[in-house]
Amino acid sequence: MTGPTGRAMPSADPHPARWWRTLPDGRLRCELCPRRCTLREGQRGFCFVRARVGDAIVLTTYGRSSGFVLDPIEKKPLAHVLPGSTILSFGTAGCNLACKYCQNWEISTSRDIDTLTAPATPQALAAAASDAGAAGVAFTYNDPVIFAEYAIDTAAACREAGLASVAVSAGWISPEPCTELFGAVDAANIDLKGFTDDFYRRVTGARLTDVLDTLTRVRALGTWLEITTLLIPGRNDSDAEIAAECAWIAAELGAEVPVHFSAFHPAHRMRETPRTPASTLERARAIARDAGLAHVYLGNVRTRDGASTRCAGCGTLLVDRESYRVTDYRITSEGACPQCGRRVPGLWDPAGPPPAAGQWLPRRVAVGV
Template sequence: MQARYFEREEDGRLRCTLCPRACRLADGQAGFCFVRQNVGGRMVSLAYGRSTGFAVDPIEKKPLDHFFPGTNVLSFGTAGCNLGCRFCQNWSISKARVAERRSQQWGPREVVDLAIEAACPAIAFTYNDPVIWAEYAIDVAKEARARGLKTVFVTAGYVAERAREEIFAHMDATNVDLKGFTEDFYRKVTLAHLAPVLETLAWLARTDVWVEVTNLVIPGLNDSPAEARALAAWVGEHMGAEVPLHFTAFHPDFRMLDVPPTPPETLARARAAALEVGLRHVYTGNVHDREGQTTRCAGCGEALIVRDALALASYRLAGDRCPRCGAKLAGRFGAAPRTPGDGRPRYLGLA
């Protein structure tokens, strides 16, 4: 598939303009992400149409707690990634080349057909970072919107300015994974940089896209209360106090098998720090923590949506307002959620 987002260099190489890496590719070379390649002077997307699998997930798994909570979403990804996170928890996909993953062609119409058949009102581009397969995500999103479905972009936010404008013009919601809050962490642990992610987040806050932010808390690396407080304060100042922030637990994986899981107490401290600096909707994830996963009214404190991990226990929101005081809850909400249940994903198998 012919790709966009590149410029031709004087020496014949193609410079990718999709993400801040700006990979310069000679004929036959692929970028850091493995899926964008110079083939005979043409930039090609090797990932276009090639899904490594589909699943029906609760929207809370993305995680999105203020975007049609209690509904299901068709989730899928491809192969490759433009970050090099040592802790990657989807490494079998994100660190693989397309040829190493069993996959078949799924055109945009076929993906939307599958979502409709699975009774999913939304499609999520996830598992590996959809930035690297932007053309495919955009085409699926166009088809989805034309047929009345919502779109969700789950990303690390490592994307160039021109590309992000086109990508997010077709998205209804996004969760951006803010890996840490120091340049040292980004450079050493993700092989990337912090500044472009912060630029993406600040820009998104000025758009109509619903945005939530996730921080995976890793013991000994980015788990200090001071960092949690600084991160939350930045979100409040540059994105707004109503933006939901998720602190989620790490489990040993990929190249960090020697790091212990995140204690629930660490997440609770991070959440408390974020609430203290003024954020109104702060959550914990990857743990059982009913209070840390409950959506409360920012006005009166009423419990509006009660969760336990991905399970929806109760839903008391009246449209988009608190039934007790009438205050409006920030987010996007529908008439009724799915039946409360355990929130387990339903895998549809590899494509």
């Protein structure tokens, strides 16, 4: 089998895909995401990685990655999941969105199968994470939605090994696979990229309503959920839009769902757009707090208290961070505030963070097949 450039596909057999159906005219329709690509023989979906071979759709990137990196879990970003721990992060190639500002565009827009130079089975990934002393595995860099079969199997392997699994996603997925993918992982950070249909359509190629449906579905599953919004100057950073987003989160998901506002850095097809100033993130945090949100974090900039976790009841500092490094940790072994006893929502290790939490730089690791 060859790719669109004529290059040979990986030697491993393509993996049977799920969530598709045959149409009356003989085309096959992928039903993984709302894009609903319809394929004739030899065609690929928008995401590039799901292709028609004969009378079936296959996932061409199962068991293959663009590389494996040990990261701080705070970098995903996750503030209420095993603070100070490390996690084995990996992605594949392709994406079902078309974000003009993608920070990982070399991977997400890749149409060259040679991007996928690192093979690994789900069991090998879990073993590598365990051997490295990581808390688990994160599906990131590109969206795990498009390699959902691989992610689900890896999450199962992690669970068998006593490890956590984390999905970092834009959340543009159909209801049935949404339940299966996000029901398989322990935690998810979902990008809520903006809060208008116009922004989603013009800048990402997706639809806001589908992502809101994913957020409510993931919350109902009981999977730990955090949300990230990258604020882009002049695009999605108005007071009105931020206020509308925060009001929706408080009403539909709950006031204690952690929300991360991150600064935009010029990338991909938006290199002329300026960086987001720290003052915009501070303003967004003030709006979020006015809406009643209890846990608001600021990313990609250095701001006072922007990465700290505080008790939603008494305001006691619970987890202090410098960049991705935990510098102070006060949550009790029962997951509560030591000052007032209020439960702190999240996934906590009763033993607290590792002794040397964050005292290293992200590094690539080799994973055996």
